[in-house]
Amino acid sequence: MRHEPFGQFEAVSRTSRARAVDVSIVMPCLNEVKCLPHCIGNAQDALRQIKELYGLSGEIVIADNGSTDGSQALAKSLGARVVAVPRRGYGAALIGGAEAAHGQYVLMGDADGSYDFTDGVPMIGKLVDGADLCMGSRFKGGISPGAMPWKNRYIGNPALTGVLNLFFRPGISDAHSGLRGIRKQAFLDLGLTGSGMEFASEMVIKAALKRQRIAETPVKLLPDLRNRPPHLRPWRDGWRHLRYLFMLSPTWVFGVPGIAAFAAGLLILCIATLHALGLAGATPFGQSWIVVGALLATVGHMAGLMALASHLYGVRAGYRLSKPWLHNSRNILTLEACIIAGLGLMTCSIAGMAVVAVHWGAGSFAALPSILPVAVAGLSGTIGLQTLFGGFLLAIIGGNEASFLTSAGERRS
16 A cells, blocks of 8 residues: 655645635734724624525634734634735735635634624625625715714725726726625735735736626724724825826826827817918917927827827736737737838828928028928928837837737637
8 A cells, every 4th residue: 555755645635625615714913912803803704694694614814914913823723824915005005915815715803893704704605606706885874973084985995996997887886895705716816916005906907907796785893992003094095006107008198198189289280380380270280380390299209109008018918908900900000010110100291301401491591481391291200200219118018029919818898
């Protein structure tokens, strides 16, 4: 009879125990010794309900972020599994805890008593029914008096959730709830990196970008049990959330302003051109406005390139799906196309400048009656150079390949 080495048997035993867990309740922890008995007991109640309703086993994981008050030993004595997360921050603790979770479903909640983990039981039901992510809505479940500052309740959270819904369309009412459930594989697929409070937004944004199924259930927000100020800093963390929304939305930070600027610039130049040709009457756009029009068109074109570069980076990084119209344009979105277009525009610019120089010389080098020809020729050259340089930038971002979409790991939405 063949005997397995003890170490190998022990490893198999650990793997079997890990596979026997269906649900992991993960709590980030930094010096929460006063709150852990309540939170772990509450989480155990939630696991009992999950077992009764869905037949799923569970565990409690405390993702410790460097506690110095004995939280680790207390959590272990109360039946939780402690995972040390050296990287500091709320998001870092949750990422470390979720990655170490054994369950195929992960329920996340704060370890300060502000959430009732039994409110997470319906979340597990949503995940069992096919959702990838289930958010808890404090605005639907109820906010107890004193549980949330008025500026967070009436300004910060609604504003940030509104912007997030506008940019990414997840269709939720509370993007920053601390109680949420997610399938373990869906969590790993998101590749989350946010170490601070912006982690809350990052999870929802990337789930929406990846077209994961997002559900929502009501949860209560309760006054926390701590006798010290919370780790959350409203203004600092609010700004971190807002800047993260813009960083992950090239359409709104680059695309929309770029299209608006380019269209406005072209409109000004077109009206000025029609006036110069005698095809339009009086116009409010004089010589100074021609400079403004050229500037707007240049900035709009540059913003468009930045939007495309940011989008392709997101596709290549795996948290964004390629737009259908980009898929249909994949044959022309290449380095060669950018080089040809750039050189063509630069050639037109040189030719235009040459024509202007001839007319200038014919007029004994007197001041030109209009700066429009020079502005248009200069605009053509500037956009040509930007297109040429932008093509190489897109190729580099795409993995040093000439076909931008193919090299960026294209996936249609």
